[in-house]
Amino acid sequence: MMAMALSTGQPVFSFQPEAQEQARAIVARYPEGRQASALAPLLDLAQRQNKGFLSRDAIFYVADFLDVPAIRAFEVASFYSMFNLEPVGLYLIQICRTTPCWLAGSDDLKKAIEEHLGLKVGQTSEDKLFTLREVECLGACVNAPAVQINDDYYEALTPETLIAILKALARGEKPVYAPCNVAGRCSCACKKEKTC
Amino acid sequence: MIKLTIDAREIEVEEGTSILQACTQNDIEIPRFCYHEKLSIAGSCRMCLVEVEKMPKLVISCAMPCAAGMVVHTQNDRIKRARAEVMAMLLLNHPLDCPVCDRGGACDLQDLAFAYGWDRSCSKEERRQVCDKELGPLIKTVMTRCIHCTRCLRFMDEIAGVPSLGGLYRGEDLEITPVSEGPILSELAGNLIEICPVGALTAKPDAFAFRPWELEKTDSIDVMDAVGSNIRIDTRGNKVMRIVPRLHEGINETWINDKTRFACDGLNYQRLDRPYLRREGRLEAVSWDDALEVIAKKLHNLPPERLGAIAGDLADCESMFAMKAFLKALDTPNMDCRQDGALYDISARAGYVMNSRISGIEQADVILLVGTNPRFEASLVNARLRKRFLQGGVKIGLIGSPCNLTYPYEHVGYSAVTVRDLLEEKHPFADLLKGARRPMLILGAAAAARADGPALHTACCELAERFNLARDGFNGFNVLQSAASRVGGLDLGFVPQGKYGLACAGMRAAAQTGRLDVLYLLGADEMDMKYLGKAFVIYQGHHGDLGAQRADVVLPTPAYTEKDGHYVNTEGRPQRARRAVMPLGQAQEDWAVLVMLAQACGKSLPFENADQLRKAMIKAAPHLGALDEVPVNMWQRFGTGGSLSLQKMQNGPANFYMTDSICRASPTMAQCTREVWPLLQGEG
Numbered sequence: 001m002m003a004m005a006l007s008t009g010q011p012v013f014s015f016q017p018e019a020q021e022q023a024r025a026i027v028a029r030y031p032e033g034r035q036a037s038a039l040a041p042l043l044d045l046a047q048r049q050n051k052g053f054l055s056r057d058a059i060f061y062v063a064d065f066l067d068v069p070a071i072r073a074f075e076v077a078s079f080y081s082m083f084n085l086e087p088v089g090l091y092l093i094q095i096c097r098t099t100p101c102w103l104a105g106s107d108d109l110k111k112a113i114e115e116h117l118g119l120k121v122g123q124t125s126e127d128k129l130f131t132l133r134e135v136e137c138l139g140a141c142v143n144a145p146a147v148q149i150n151d152d153y154y155e156a157l158t159p160e161t162l163i164a165i166l167k168a169l170a171r172g173e174k175p176v177y178a179p180c181n182v183a184g185r186c187s188c189a190c191k192k193e194k195t196c
Numbered sequence: 197m198i199k200l201t202i203d204a205r206e207i208e209v210e211e212g213t214s215i216l217q218a219c220t221q222n223d224i225e226i227p228r229f230c231y232h233e234k235l236s237i238a239g240s241c242r243m244c245l246v247e248v249e250k251m252p253k254l255v256i257s258c259a260m261p262c263a264a265g266m267v268v269h270t271q272n273d274r275i276k277r278a279r280a281e282v283m284a285m286l287l288l289n290h291p292l293d294c295p296v297c298d299r300g301g302a303c304d305l306q307d308l309a310f311a312y313g314w315d316r317s318c319s320k321e322e323r324r325q326v327c328d329k330e331l332g333p334l335i336k337t338v339m340t341r342c343i344h345c346t347r348c349l350r351f352m353d354e355i356a357g358v359p360s361l362g363g364l365y366r367g368e369d370l371e372i373t374p375v376s377e378g379p380i381l382s383e384l385a386g387n388l389i390e391i392c393p394v395g396a397l398t399a400k401p402d403a404f405a406f407r408p409w410e411l412e413k414t415d416s417i418d419v420m421d422a423v424g425s426n427i428r429i430d431t432r433g434n435k436v437m438r439i440v441p442r443l444h445e446g447i448n449e450t451w452i453n454d455k456t457r458f459a460c461d462g463l464n465y466q467r468l469d470r471p472y473l474r475r476e477g478r479l480e481a482v483s484w485d486d487a488l489e490v491i492a493k494k495l496h497n498l499p500p501e502r503l504g505a506i507a508g509d510l511a512d513c514e515s516m517f518a519m520k521a522f523l524k525a526l527d528t529p530n531m532d533c534r535q536d537g538a539l540y541d542i543s544a545r546a547g548y549v550m551n552s553r554i555s556g557i558e559q560a561d562v563i564l565l566v567g568t569n570p571r572f573e574a575s576l577v578n579a580r581l582r583k584r585f586l587q588g589g590v591k592i593g594l595i596g597s598p599c600n601l602t603y604p605y606e607h608v609g610y611s612a613v614t615v616r617d618l619l620e621e622k623h624p625f626a627d628l629l630k631g632a633r634r635p636m637l638i639l640g641a642a643a644a645a646r647a648d649g650p651a652l653h654t655a656c657c658e659l660a661e662r663f664n665l666a667r668d669g670f671n672g673f674n675v676l677q678s679a680a681s682r683v684g685g686l687d688l689g690f691v692p693q694g695k696y697g698l699a700c701a702g703m704r705a706a707a708q709t710g711r712l713d714v715l716y717l718l719g720a721d722e723m724d725m726k727y728l729g730k731a732f733v734i735y736q737g738h739h740g741d742l743g744a745q746r747a748d749v750v751l752p753t754p755a756y757t758e759k760d761g762h763y764v765n766t767e768g769r770p771q772r773a774r775r776a777v778m779p780l781g782q783a784q785e786d787w788a789v790l791v792m793l794a795q796a797c798g799k800s801l802p803f804e805n806a807d808q809l810r811k812a813m814i815k816a817a818p819h820l821g822a823l824d825e826v827p828v829n830m831w832q833r834f835g836t837g838g839s840l841s842l843q844k845m846q847n848g849p850a851n852f853y854m855t856d857s858i859c860r861a862s863p864t865m866a867q868c869t870r871e872v873w874p875l876l877q878g879e880g
Contacts, residue, residue, distance in 0.1 A: 069353075069360075069375075070375045071359055071360060071361065071362035072362065074362055074364055074373075075363055075364060078365045078366070079364075079365070
């Protein structure tokens with residue numbers, strides 16, 4: 001993995017009123033004097049408000065909000081792969097490439113997306129709609145191959161079903177994809193005749 | 197106490213001691229990179245592995261406390277192999293650039309790889325490259341060499357109190373990174389160089405200038421502030437190449453500030469290497485004989501009250517003692533070692549030193565700082581205050597301008613009048629002082645040198661009595677001096693003699709109005725030279741600074757690295773600086789100049805050589821004979837009274853990097869002034 005550059009030159013960040021309220025609620029979960037524990041949730045909150053990525057300003061703002069040294073917030077933000085330090089498209093597609101998904105055809109999914117969107121892993125489409133990224137295990141091995149798009153998991157995919165989902169997203173719809181009758185199972189349930 | 201066995205040796209240690217510490221105490225070598233005595237434990241390098249019987253895996257000895265009955269092995273084959281493997285992992289991405297690395301020859305990684313590693317690498321993978329980081333004018337980075345011990349992060353967090361470095365990204369991609377590129381905003385940044393076990397952080401000002409094995413090493417004392425940090429002067433030929441700290445638990449622990457470390461290149465510039473005489477407005481080089489003759493002529497038949505001498509901030513005890521003897525021979529009462537113009541009562545020694553000692557800070561539970569910014573006036577006292585803060589259970593208050601001291605404090609007030617409020621218990625901080633087990637007051641020298649200084653000093657004495665600061669075995673009344681020469685000068689009584697002796701300000705005023713004909717500056721540079729009227733100024737010192745610019749005769753003498761001299765630090769602890777290099781050009785030791793001058797004047801001083809001088813000096817001030825011992829001062833009431841001013845107290849020097857003639861001549865300090873001070877000042 002290439003080290004991500006910390007983005008610069010973004011406009012000054014601050015929490016919107018409702019995010020302020022949420023942030024205070026999150027901080028209140030932790031004991032007095034342990035506000036620093038809220039660092040990860042607040043960075044997530046900031047990322048959601050900031051179009052899916054953490055600008056330098058946003059990280060500084062969160063650090064300041066919690067009264068922790070900025071560098072501690074940068075450490076957390078750069079440690080977790082869920083925090084994006086570069087702008088991403090409206091939909092962040094994360095293809096699982098770990099062994100079960102790979103065995104179940106994640107390479108085909110990747111190829112299909114790359115062809116459909118005309119971009120490579122790590123890139124963002126020109127219309128700023130999609131960013132494609134490979135990730136390690138999403139924890140959905142039971143329905144491999146899996147793809148995470150923003151907060152939603154799409155599982156037991158084929159190239160065709162995935163492209164259909166991307167097309168729906170591009171149209172502004174929110175596709176519901178609950179695969180049934182995949183290899184004789186519905187969703188991640190066991191086969192019908194078996195208890196387990 | 198706990199008993200355990202290490203390498204078949206029965207060892208007894210205190211509870212809470214780690215295995216590594218136990219080994220170190222008993223001279224058993226344990227290799228380590230991330231462990232540092234003065235920093236928290238990280239346990240990240242895995243180099244200190246040892247075997248403990250009945251534990252399935254090897255354990256890191258730095259993080260494993262000793263337990264009763266433990267049987268520890270540090271030398272068997274299993275450990276040797278484990279260490280070699282750890283070494284191989286640490287070297288995976290480490291470049292083989294030792295020949296061009298400034299750490300080469302004094303590198304932990306090099307030494308331990310030699311002692312514990314394999315003789316070759318079995319790695320075939322590509323090595324990673326890491327971009328270098330910009331950390332300002334003092335620290336050069338070669339980040340590819342970094343082994344991620346995180347000592348630098350912990351140092352910045354814990355000792356410097358400026359958490360500006362962090363480990364960004366993770367795993368293989370981990371990089372030590374500053375929060376933003378630019379100078380490290382700490383007065384202790386140079387210590388990063390010291391604690392880095394590899395060549396990732398090296399000294400920028402002396403990059404590629406020398407190899408550590410070429411250097412002659414001399415143990416000495418720092419004079420950039422009144423802390424008296426213990427230093428080692430590393431020289432090559434007749435040139436000071438670098439200054440590094442020496443361990444002294446009572447003073448500087450293992451740290452020194454950046455001025456101490458990097459101002460030494462000022463010793464190569466603006467030096468006075470021969471006598472000068474002002475002729476028709478210009479300083480011309482002359483011989484010693486000519487210079488002394490001119491002075492002798494001036495002093496001939498001069499009424500003694502028309503002569504005065506001021507000692508500067510870098511003067512050693514020997515110089516001041518010799519000067520006092522010289523002035524005594526001439527019957528002159530006008531002398532002062534307080535060029536900052538301080539006039540507070542110095543009748544009691546307890547009234548001008550740090551009675552609790554620097555290490556006493558660790559025992560105090562309520563600390564009141566009065567008109568001082570210890571961060572820039574005595575950085576290592578501030579480091580000790582921060583250490584005390586980290587130990588917890590301390591309340592710190594500040595009277596003066598609010599500033600960033602690297603630890604939280606309560607701002608008690610702006611002006612000296614607040615001290616009176618405390619005395620009258622009008623301020624809630626007074627309750628803290630009252631209830632404290634070991635209360636402490638630290639009065640800044642700059643505040644005590646103000647016009648209301650004597651009043652403030654008296655008020656602080658009253659405060660000390662009111663809240664019983666001077667208790668059995670712990671005297672919490674402290675004056676934090678900022679000049680290396682001050683306590684020594686006061687101890688030797690280099691102050692106006694008798695009723696009519698003039699102090700610094702008095703001498704200057706007299707010079708201005710023509711009541712003083714000859715002013716002798718013993719390295720005094722830190723005062724306004726404009727208003728000295730037509731006085732004939734003799735400057736005896738080592739740098740062509742403000743004093744020499746105004747002088748009519750310049751007599752060259754050695755700098756602190758070029759002479760043996762006693763200094764008394766702010767605690768009142770006498771220490772001896774050692775000569776590391778020879779004096780420059782025709783420079784003569786201060787006392788020798790005065791002996792020659794006395795001869796030229798037809799007088800004689802009670803000593804003829806350095807030995808006699810020191811004997812006489814120690815006879816006059818016996819505590820100077822007991823080096824590194826802090827005399828306990830009897831508490832007695834002092835103070836001359838006066839009225840306190842409402843004027844806000846400005847604490848801290850105008851520029852930390854430019855406080856004496858050596859740093860003003862230093863290119864590195866000039867660079868720090870340009871690049872670091874504007875940012876640091878905003879911080880502080």
